[in-house]
Amino acid sequence: MNLNTLYNLRWTVLPPVVGVAITVMAGLALVSAPTEVVEGDVQRLLYVHLPSALASYLSFGITAVCSALFLITRDFKWDAGAQAAALVGLIFTALTLITGALWGRPIWGVYWQWDPRITTTLILFLIFAAYLVARKSSELDNERVARFCSVYAIIGFLDVPLIHMSVRWWRTLHPQPIVSRLDPALPTEMLLVTLFSVAAVLLVAVWFIVLGVETELLSQRLLKIKGRVR
Amino acid sequence: MDLAYQYSCLISLTVADLKLTWREKSAWLTTALFACAALLIYSFALDLASGVVVSLLPGVIWTVFLFAGIFSASQSFHADRENGVLDALRISPVHPTIVYLSKTISNFVQLAAIQIPVLLGATVLFNEDIFQINIIMIVLLGTLGYCSLTTLLSALSFGSKSTNLMLPVMALPLLVPLLIACVEATASALDETPDGAPWMMLLVLFAIWTTLISALMFPLAD
Numbered sequence: 001m002n003l004n005t006l007y008n009l010r011w012t013v014l015p016p017v018v019g020v021a022i023t024v025m026a027g028l029a030l031v032s033a034p035t036e037v038v039e040g041d042v043q044r045l046l047y048v049h050l051p052s053a054l055a056s057y058l059s060f061g062i063t064a065v066c067s068a069l070f071l072i073t074r075d076f077k078w079d080a081g082a083q084a085a086a087l088v089g090l091i092f093t094a095l096t097l098i099t100g101a102l103w104g105r106p107i108w109g110v111y112w113q114w115d116p117r118i119t120t121t122l123i124l125f126l127i128f129a130a131y132l133v134a135r136k137s138s139e140l141d142n143e144r145v146a147r148f149c150s151v152y153a154i155i156g157f158l159d160v161p162l163i164h165m166s167v168r169w170w171r172t173l174h175p176q177p178i179v180s181r182l183d184p185a186l187p188t189e190m191l192l193v194t195l196f197s198v199a200a201v202l203l204v205a206v207w208f209i210v211l212g213v214e215t216e217l218l219s220q221r222l223l224k225i226k227g228r229v230r
Numbered sequence: 231m232d233l234a235y236q237y238s239c240l241i242s243l244t245v246a247d248l249k250l251t252w253r254e255k256s257a258w259l260t261t262a263l264f265a266c267a268a269l270l271i272y273s274f275a276l277d278l279a280s281g282v283v284v285s286l287l288p289g290v291i292w293t294v295f296l297f298a299g300i301f302s303a304s305q306s307f308h309a310d311r312e313n314g315v316l317d318a319l320r321i322s323p324v325h326p327t328i329v330y331l332s333k334t335i336s337n338f339v340q341l342a343a344i345q346i347p348v349l350l351g352a353t354v355l356f357n358e359d360i361f362q363i364n365i366i367m368i369v370l371l372g373t374l375g376y377c378s379l380t381t382l383l384s385a386l387s388f389g390s391k392s393t394n395l396m397l398p399v400m401a402l403p404l405l406v407p408l409l410i411a412c413v414e415a416t417a418s419a420l421d422e423t424p425d426g427a428p429w430m431m432l433l434v435l436f437a438i439w440t441t442l443i444s445a446l447m448f449p450l451a452d
């Protein structure tokens with residue numbers, strides 16, 4: 001099976017598979033997974049939080065790779081991929097931050113903690129939000145905007161390790177806040193549900209990216225047709 | 231690529247840019263005045279006159295530099311774009327990286343010149359010995375890292391109306407490592423504690439990283 005045949009399955013196979021995976025995931029997370037002894041039902045947020053974080057990192061990674069490929073090839077299909085993945089990444093980052101805050105309030109006693117990973121995720125959100133705002137608010141021609149945004153996406157993605165390192169040092173060298181922090185080992189049942197949730201949410205992310213790419217390619221075609229009519 | 235020729239172009243472009251900036255005083259004068267006004271506003275807002283300022287001063291100084299620098303950076307390609315200089319340079323044998331480096335050096339000199347009255351003002355207003363050799367080193371390194379990134383971002387023009395608005399939105403999240411490193415290094419220099427070494431290392435790393443990556447990306451962005 002070559003890549004094109006695989007990509008053509010996006011309309012026939014991907015939607016039902018995503019639908020089934022999410023339904024099963026909801027059942028597993030809400031019903032089958034055992035209730036955590038100390039944290040209670042709020043622990044079930046983990047089944048959305050962790051997969052969302054992974055989906056956002058995957059999406060931003062795809063944005064950076066597609067941006068680099070666009071700069072090399074100047075083929076707009078890569079730009080469409082970068083744009084679609086950035087939007088999906090932003091949605092999942094927001095979901096990660098929201099579920100993290102909802103979990104943090106009863107467990108840590110605060111919605112927000114200046115933990116390096118959380119802070120880096122927030123900065124990542126701001127970088128790619130700026131990327132999308134720049135794209136949408138620009139008055140320049142498509143080629144220049146795509147070029148500029150590709151450069152920004154690559155720099156933004158490459159800056160992440162430095163951001164993480166600086167925030168980690170910043171936290172390490174400062175006194176840690178005193179909060180009730182519980183790190184129970186994950187039992188096998190919970191681990192299996194978590195792994196399934198990761199797979200399901202990554203499938204959703206891939207599906208969203210595919211839909212975003214199709215939408216972007218259609219709008220690019222529409223722009224070309226409008227240009228010809230004028 | 232003839233290195234000697236490119237080097238002479240780098241010097242010529244930098245000198246020309248600095249001369250142009252000196253003649254059109256409005257841009258750097260506005261930035262310098264903004265920086266001094268912001269310093270004054272911070273001292274009212276945070277009540278820096280009350281005595282204990284050492285813990286707040288590094289943050290105040292660096293946020294003033296960051297915001298003033300955004301003013302300065304947003305202007306860096308404005309005149310060139312309006313007068314068609316960038317188009318002329320594009321068809322000339324000057325390598326785009328040289329154009330980028332000349333702009334970065336020019337922005338660095340401008341911002342460093344603006345930082346002097348701010349540091350002087352802070353020394354007088356808050357009675358702290360800021361003019362130390364290690365703080366000046368931190369300021370120069372931080373300014374280099376800052377200028378190398380914001381010069382590239384200011385080259386990414388997103389259209390006439392939104393350019394000035396977009397630059398801070400795009401630059402500030404990327405500048406978080408620089409801000410943290412500069413504030414912490416300055417704080418340890420003021421406190422005279424030995425905690426500053428890792429922050430200086432991060433500062434050097436950031437300056438090298440941004441200069442290299444921006445020099446590589448500028449030909450693609452231009």
